[in-house]
Amino acid sequence: MVKPKTKKICIVVSSLGAGGAERSSAILSEMLFDLGYDIHIVSVLNKIDYPFKGTLLNLGVLKDEDDSILGRLKRLKVFKNYLKKHHFDYVIDSRTRIGLFKEFLISNFIYNPKKTIYCVRSYNTDGYINPNRFFGDRLYSSAHRIIAVSNGISVKLKKKYGFKNLTVINNPIVINNVSVMSEVDVKNKFILFFGRLDDSIKNISLLLQAYAESKIFQKEIKLIILGAGKDKDLLLNKSEILRLNNSVSFLEYKSNPYGWVKEAVFTVLTSRYEGFPRTLIESLALGTPVISVDCQSGPNEIIVDEHNGLLVENHNIKALAQAMDRLVEDKELYLRCKANAKSSVAHLSMKTIGLQWKAILN
Template sequence: MIKTNTKKICIVVSSLGVGGAERSSALLSEMLFDLDFDVHIVSVLDKIDYPYKGKLLNLGKLKAEDDSKMGRFKRLKIFKNYLKAHKFDYVIDNRTRIGLFKELIVSKWIYNAKNTIYCVRSYNTDMYIYPSKFFAKLLYGSAYKIVSVSKAIAEKLNNEFGFKNLEVIHNQVAIDAEELLVKKTIKDNYILFFGRLNDDIKNISLLLEAYSKSKLPHNSVKLKILGNGKDKMMLKQKSDTLGLSNHVEFLEFLVNPYPFVEAAFFTVLTSRFEGFPRALVESLSVGTPVISVDCKSGPNEIIVNEKNGLLVENHNIEALTNAMNRMLEDKNLYLQCKSNAQKSIEKFSKSTIGQQWKTILK
């Protein structure tokens, strides 16, 4: 397909698999491609689950063949030569950025600061911005833009580092109609968590404890936990310890979880921290209400309490339990949240978010 827009964009990702940040990167490639940009993607790891658009340079395949020091140097040189050969107008770096020496090489040797955009996708900003103010300014202060996915992240970066090149662009919500056509035979009445099973971040233990104390198990409302991760076995054991083995079902990660999301009574987010949680906007986009803890950051930029869901104090089992019970027992509240769900996230639509990206990719 010949592009009428001559601007060339390179999106650099850790991978295109499993997580919400990775899903957002894949969607960004599709959105910019559909806006007629010439899109290329460079993936550090050979993990490509989500659909994307554009040309892919999979450095992960080279990493699998040779991950020695010489192999790493060769990959960096291939990366540098790729950027040089294609003369990209902008490089959008979506990677988690860990390691000072490595990032000095990338930012000072491989990238050209004046056309580099660094994305920060978590309130745990140490994953993206080196915590030393001196080195953070050295690495990212002269970049064209630092794009954060929530207002809270931008405020934190401004307060801690005083960056002058900050922009806020939320994650877009874009579920293809075809993804919802893959209907599942789902007869259960259930609530749903979907995401990576990393309890240090997602705090699914809190969800299990609150669910066990709620009225849902006694009213035949199951809990489905959809996803994979390092803590899956631990969470299964915790579920058994709480006496929930007949009420909690663990499902494997799905690239397309949306039929399960659409059929859920409501979805739940209990994270210790986030960036801009896709699970909430994706749930609302298919008309399913949400309950979320008010963690940093994102939920309070998505949920209007008692309008499209319930927002509760974080790390508070009783508050989360009460919210679950309210959704079960207060039919008017539930129906109001359900009827407002889709309309409430129109500001995160592909067209709106796409226009914001077009503005900075002049």
């Protein structure tokens, strides 16, 4: 009996560091590698923080050396030659895709559309699909598949572009026992935000305002903000204005935040928009209840209100403050959400999500 040929898959990423989308791409490489595919990863930027599996082509090293127009053309040539050399069965493009001319070149002259799968990992779809309906359709409608990480994203793309090659595959969860062994040096109880400190997306200002209005900070339950980003100084200043200096701690970015997540009373998400947020599914997988604003998209596909957490109206400071108080003061509610947390995301296991990818690739 002839053994079937191992399929070669190339995953193209913006980077492998500093964000949930990038983390999901790294996990995708591990998942497909473990399923027996020959995995190659091409990174546009020289930022490799997350563990991955497969062979890495780091175009970011060339970018650091020369980011002129000539340097960019050189990188495109290196990329094209790499794809040509390896004869990949599929290319999975997980990058943000901005710039009509550049993406026209890539989709038409570097990729083979019938062997290309495009991922859309945020409700801000303009970063992945050209906002012009004509150009968006021209660039992506002939692709093998467009993978949306949430139903909300899929509905938006179908309505705007009429794509018929859409499939929804959620982000999977991968947390092992070693991941949660990091030490947590906090004596008080605390609630947690972990993620990128970009207030234009994550709206951490809303979290600070709601925390200041809640009763929980008067009960000496601290707020820990874990992460790095361009708005750290702005948020530190806002915390000072709200007189939260003794109650809010800003800790540095950690590639392994799971010890903190597991020890938190609950975690909080206040984003203006999302994709299928890893912070929520990873918290629940560790048995930690969640509170999230009902932003587009993801939270209302993950949280069953009062079952595994609380879902509140977005941009509503009072509603968020009340939700924080409820989850602390209502012991029955809290214990119910905690008891249901892990089982509520069991369908997002690597095995289950891996089978969905396998169906696309085979």
